[in-house]
Amino acid sequence: MGHNLLKGKRGIIFGALDENSIAWKVAVKCVEEGASITLTNAPAALRFGEINKLAEQLNAEIIPADATSLQDLEHLFVRSMELLGGKIDFVLHSIGMSVNMRKKKHYTELNYEWMMKTLDISAISFHKVMATGLKLDAFNEWGSVLALSYIAAQRVFPDYSEMAEAKALLESYARSFGYHLGTLKKVRVNTISQSPTMTTAGSGVKGFDAFYKYAEKMSPLGNAPADACADYCVTLFSDLTRYVTMQNLFHDGGFSNMGMNPALLDL
Numbered sequence: 001m002g003h004n005l006l007k008g009k010r011g012i013i014f015g016a017l018d019e020n021s022i023a024w025k026v027a028v029k030c031v032e033e034g035a036s037i038t039l040t041n042a043p044a045a046l047r048f049g050e051i052n053k054l055a056e057q058l059n060a061e062i063i064p065a066d067a068t069s070l071q072d073l074e075h076l077f078v079r080s081m082e083l084l085g086g087k088i089d090f091v092l093h094s095i096g097m098s099v100n101m102r103k104k105k106h107y108t109e110l111n112y113e114w115m116m117k118t119l120d121i122s123a124i125s126f127h128k129v130m131a132t133g134l135k136l137d138a139f140n141e142w143g144s145v146l147a148l149s150y151i152a153a154q155r156v157f158p159d160y161s162e163m164a165e166a167k168a169l170l171e172s173y174a175r176s177f178g179y180h181l182g183t184l185k186k187v188r189v190n191t192i193s194q195s196p197t198m199t200t201a202g203s204g205v206k207g208f209d210a211f212y213k214y215a216e217k218m219s220p221l222g223n224a225p226a227d228a229c230a231d232y233c234v235t236l237f238s239d240l241t242r243y244v245t246m247q248n249l250f251h252d253g254g255f256s257n258m259g260m261n262p263a264l265l266d267l
C-alpha cells in the first residue's frame with residue numbers, strides 16, 4: 001500500500017537486472033507511490049530478459065543505454081520525456097561493475113585499462129547522467145538524483161578492491177555536481193551508502209557471504225535489506241526531503257558508527 005509520495009512524478013531507474021537488484025525494488029516502490037518511470041540497463045544486461053517481467057508488471061518502457069555512452073544517455077532522456085510526458089523529477093543510478101574483480105586481479109596488481117573501465121561504468125557514468133540531463137534541460141525544479149554507494153569509500157575493506165575508489169569518486173560527484181544542479185535547477189543530488197545486500201553485484205565481491213554475516217552482527221539493527229533501501233530512496237525522491245543535498249547518507253543499520261560489537265566476540 002502506497003502513500004502517494006511520488007504522485008505525478010516522472011523518473012528514470014538505472015540498474016534493475018533481476019528481482020534481487022536494489023533498483024528492481026526501487027522501481028516497484030516508486031510506481032506503488034504514484035510515479036511513472038522508465039527502466040534502463042546496458043544492452044548486454046537486457047539480453048537476460050528478466051527486466052521484461054518488471055516492465056510488464058509496472059507498465060513501464062525499457063530504454064537500453066550503456067551508462068558510459070553519452071549518445072545512449074541523450075537518447076534515454078529524450079525518449080523518457082516523450083514517453084512520460086514531461087521533464088524528469090528523479091533519477092536512480094544503481095550501477096556497479098569491477099572488471100579487475102570479475103577477472104580476479106588482485107588490488108596490488110590492478111590492470112589499469114580495466115580500472116579505467118570500472119571507474120567509467122561505476123562512477124563517471126553518474127557525472128555523465130547529470131551532465132546529459134542538464135544539457136537537455138531535462139530536470140524539473142526540486143528534482144532528486146540519487147546513486148548507491150558503499151562504506152568502502154571511507155574505510156578499508158580489502159576485498160572491495162578498486163570499487164573503493166569508484167565509490168569515493170561517485171560520492172565526490174554527488175557533492176560537486178550537487179552544487180551545480182542545486183544552483184542552476186534546484187535539483188538535489190545524494191548517495192545512499194547501503195549495507196551489504198545479496199545481489200549479483202554484491203555476491204561478485206570475494207568472501208561476500210562471510211562479510212555479510214559479519215556486518216549483520218556488527219550493526220545494531222542488522223543489515224538493511226534491499227526493500228528498506230527502496231523505501232529510503234522513495235523518501236529522497238519525495239517532496240519531504242527537498243533540502244537534503246550533496247550528502248552521502250548511510251543506510252546500514254548503524255554499521256558506519258560502530259567500533260566494536262560484543263556480539264562479534266566469542267567470549
Ligand SMILES: NC(=O)c1ccc[n+]([C@@H]2O[C@H](COP(=O)([O-])OP(=O)(O)OC[C@H]3O[C@@H](n4cnc5c(N)ncnc54)[C@H](O)[C@@H]3O)[C@@H](O)[C@H]2O)c1
Pocket residue numbers: 014015016017018020021022023041042045065066067068093094095096097121148149150193194195196197198199200201202203
Ligand atoms: N549489493 C551490495 O552489497 C551493495 C552494497 C552497497 C551498494 N551497492 C550498490 O548498489 C548498486 C546496485 O547494485 P546491486 O547490488 O543491486 O546489483 P545488480 O548487479 O543487481 O545491479 C548492478 C547493475 O549495474 C548494471 N550495469 C553494469 N554495467 C552497466 C553499464 N555499462 N551501463 C548501465 N548499467 C550497467 C548491471 O546491468 C546491473 O543491472 C551498485 O552501485 C552497487 O555498487 C550494492
